Amino acid sequence: MSDRLAAASLTWLLLLSWVFAVLVLVFWAAGTSAGHTSVAWWVVVVAVGLVVGTGVPVLRWLRPAVETLLFSHPDDAADLIAAVGRRFVSPGTSGPEALVSEIAGQIGLRLRLPYVAIVTAGEDPPPAADGSPPAPERLTQVPLTFAGETVATLLVLPRSRDRALSRADLDLLHELAAHIGIALQAVRLSTDLRTSRTALVTAREEERRRIRRDLHDGLGPTLASLRLHLAAVQQLLPEQPDRARDLVDRLRVEVRTTSGQVRELVYGLRPAGLDEFGLIEALRSRAGEVAGVAVSVPDPGALAALPAAVEVALYRIGSEAIANVARHAGASRCVVTLAVADRSVSLQIEDDGRGLPDPLVPGVGLAGMRERAEELAGTLTLRSAGTGTTLVAVLPLALASSSSLSPAPNEAGR
Amino acid sequence: MPVTRRSTPSHTLAAALNLFVSLFTIVFSLPIMQGGADASDEIPYPVIILGFVIGILGLVSSYGVWQGQRWGVVLTIVLNALSLLSGAPGVIFGPNAFIVISSVIGCVLNIAIVYLLLRRSPAPAPSPQVPA
Numbered sequence: 001m002s003d004r005l006a007a008a009s010l011t012w013l014l015l016l017s018w019v020f021a022v023l024v025l026v027f028w029a030a031g032t033s034a035g036h037t038s039v040a041w042w043v044v045v046v047a048v049g050l051v052v053g054t055g056v057p058v059l060r061w062l063r064p065a066v067e068t069l070l071f072s073h074p075d076d077a078a079d080l081i082a083a084v085g086r087r088f089v090s091p092g093t094s095g096p097e098a099l100v101s102e103i104a105g106q107i108g109l110r111l112r113l114p115y116v117a118i119v120t121a122g123e124d125p126p127p128a129a130d131g132s133p134p135a136p137e138r139l140t141q142v143p144l145t146f147a148g149e150t151v152a153t154l155l156v157l158p159r160s161r162d163r164a165l166s167r168a169d170l171d172l173l174h175e176l177a178a179h180i181g182i183a184l185q186a187v188r189l190s191t192d193l194r195t196s197r198t199a200l201v202t203a204r205e206e207e208r209r210r211i212r213r214d215l216h217d218g219l220g221p222t223l224a225s226l227r228l229h230l231a232a233v234q235q236l237l238p239e240q241p242d243r244a245r246d247l248v249d250r251l252r253v254e255v256r257t258t259s260g261q262v263r264e265l266v267y268g269l270r271p272a273g274l275d276e277f278g279l280i281e282a283l284r285s286r287a288g289e290v291a292g293v294a295v296s297v298p299d300p301g302a303l304a305a306l307p308a309a310v311e312v313a314l315y316r317i318g319s320e321a322i323a324n325v326a327r328h329a330g331a332s333r334c335v336v337t338l339a340v341a342d343r344s345v346s347l348q349i350e351d352d353g354r355g356l357p358d359p360l361v362p363g364v365g366l367a368g369m370r371e372r373a374e375e376l377a378g379t380l381t382l383r384s385a386g387t388g389t390t391l392v393a394v395l396p397l398a399l400a401s402s403s404s405l406s407p408a409p410n411e412a413g414r
Numbered sequence: 415m416p417v418t419r420r421s422t423p424s425h426t427l428a429a430a431l432n433l434f435v436s437l438f439t440i441v442f443s444l445p446i447m448q449g450g451a452d453a454s455d456e457i458p459y460p461v462i463i464l465g466f467v468i469g470i471l472g473l474v475s476s477y478g479v480w481q482g483q484r485w486g487v488v489l490t491i492v493l494n495a496l497s498l499l500s501g502a503p504g505v506i507f508g509p510n511a512f513i514v515i516s517s518v519i520g521c522v523l524n525i526a527i528v529y530l531l532l533r534r535s536p537a538p539a540p541s542p543q544v545p546a
Contacts, residue, residue: 010491014528017495021521024502028518065532069487 003070003112004159011059011066018058022050067159068168071112080110081179099187100152101126103180107154111172115157118144118184125155140165142173146185154180214265222258226251270308271315279303279311283336286319290326293351295334303340310395313372314338314347317380317393320365321349329353329389344378346394356384369393421482428530429479432490435497435523436472439465442516456509461500468497479531487531498524 026047030040084103100118108116115134117125125134134157142154154177158165165173229251236244266272273282280297287295306314318336325334331353339346362370366382369391373380378395421429443466446457472493478486497520504517 010488013495014491017498017528018525021498021502021525024505025518025521028505028514062532069484069491069532 007066007070010070011062014062014066015055015059019051019055022054023047026050063163064166064168068166071159071169080106080176083110084180084183100184103183104154107156107173107176111169113156113159115139115155117155118152118180119155120152121150140170140173142170142177144177144181144184146181151181151184151188211265211269214261218261219258219265222254222261226254226258229254270312274311274315279306279315280338282315283318283322283338286315287322287334287336290322293322293326293329293331293334295322295325295336297336297338300338300340303338306340306345307397309376310345310397313376313378313395314345314393317369317372318347318349320369321391324365325349325351325353325389331388340397343398344394344396346392348390348392350388350390352388355387356382356389421480424530424533425479425482425487428490428527429476429486431523431527431530432472432479432494433476435494435520435527436469436476439469439472439497443469456513457504464500465497468493468500472497491528491531494524494527 027043030043030046083106087099087102087106104116104118107113117134119125125136125139127134134155138157138161139155140158142156143150144152144154154173156165156169156173158169229247233244233247233251236247263272271282273285277285280299280303284297287297322334322336325331329351331351334349334351337348337350339348360382370380373393373395376395378393380391380393382389382391384390443462446462447466471489475486475489475493479490480486501517501520501524504513505521508514508517
């Protein structure tokens with residue numbers, strides 16, 4: 001309130017000075033001096049006309065100029081950017097939402113704006129200080145962008161009910177927006193990183209629990225049973241060799257079953273074919289299991305050893321995509337192509353089926369494939385031009401290079 | 415890290431003009447002030463004292479403007495407005511041509527300084543986005 005009063009005082013002081021100067025200069029130009037006791041009527045008319053004629057434009061110019069000087073000075077941007085920067089680098093316990101709210105508060109405080117909010121797409125603006133929702137038609141929106149992508153929107157209510165934000169205000173807000181956009185992106189990435197790290201730890205613990213359960217509930221009792229049966233065989237062997245033989249036959253079946261359980265467990269950790277034959281052969285093996293579609297996996301030539309995580313992801317995506325082609329595409333032919341570049345590897349699955357339905361409703365399989373690609377900072381695209389569908393998964397090699405490289409059984413990557 | 419401020423060309427010019435006006439006012443009013451109220455029969459003594467104070471403060475405000483400080487800009491604007499209000503009557507009621515001409519030049523310089531301080535540097539403004 002005191003800021004508004006200061007701005008109004010300065011504005012009206014300057015206007016008063018202007019009016020006074022105009023009157024004095026007109027009277028002086030008309031030859032009025034200290035000795036005169038009367039002033040010609042036309043001088044008064046000209047003076048009043050000039051005061052009225054110039055007063056309104058001068059006031060219109062003065063108001064935003066004074067507000068710019070007091071509220072939107074370039075120094076404010078510099079101070080605000082510095083304050084926001086300090087807030088980001090200083091350690092704090094507040095979460096991203098609180099941080100965004102604090103930044104909006106800083107902007108409102110330093111630029112003397114009655115309402116400032118930062119909202120992401122689809123989010124409703126928070127209520128004003130008095131609890132009422134801001135009138136959308138009065139809000140000015142400034143996009144907060146990073147690398148051409150709008151990460152959030154800055155909503156600002158002008159200081160005056162009857163005047164929009166000045167050009168200086170908009171300049172300042174756009175200047176701020178560029179910096180805040182970068183900062184928000186950093187916060188978002190940091191949050192994503194924390195979330196993904198938590199998900200990683202959770203997934204690892206879930207996997208450990210599953211393996212423990214499989215070993216404890218499946219393999220453990222079976223081995224105990226085998227031990228008891230072997231003891232029985234030992235007792236029966238001298239006197240009842242026929243019963244002992246029958247028991248050994250049953251034991252053989254049981255061992256085979258257990259062996260299958262172990263294989264399933266190991267396969268769950270990493271597809272067996274990958275270690276034995278390499279990615280291409282594993283995909284060919286998977287393709288051979290599909291009926292009704294001729295799936296070919298061309299030889300890409302000599303490939304460098306791929307990171308284990310990338311190899312497993314490509315295998316899973318390829319397997320799921322081939323199964324989808326067989327289930328939904330109505331295709332007669334499908335080609336799976338693997339190509340490795342310097343920094344990325346791509347897997348393309350192309351069929352000659354009926355194409356994608358319109359509208360496309362992504363199922364669990366497609367979401368899973370996309371998730372696998374994004375887990376490794378890769379992309380998954382699906383396109384269809386009338387007939388046929390092409391799915392392309394591109395995974396970077398750089399991010400996964402820190403993980404262990406898969407063993408190269410015969411030829412690297414094959 | 416402290417924020418580095420830089421004066422714009424129009425502010426630098428305003429600071430120079432304000433320094434000139436302030437020095438002129440001090441040099442003009444100091445001898446009359448030393449003579450006392452009786453020596454200033456042509457100009458009211460309070461106006462002389464006010465002019466001297468404005469001149470001294472003007473030196474400080476010129477430095478503030480030159481340094482790109484907002485307080486300097488605001489102080490200079492206020493001082494020039496007061497200077498205009500106190501000096502403008504000299505245009506009509508000045509007892510001699512020197513005071514009249516000085517008052518006219520002073521008024522014009524006061525207005526010019528305020529204009530230079532309040533005008534915006536020509537920079538392209540992005541178009542506002544108003545929600546539909």
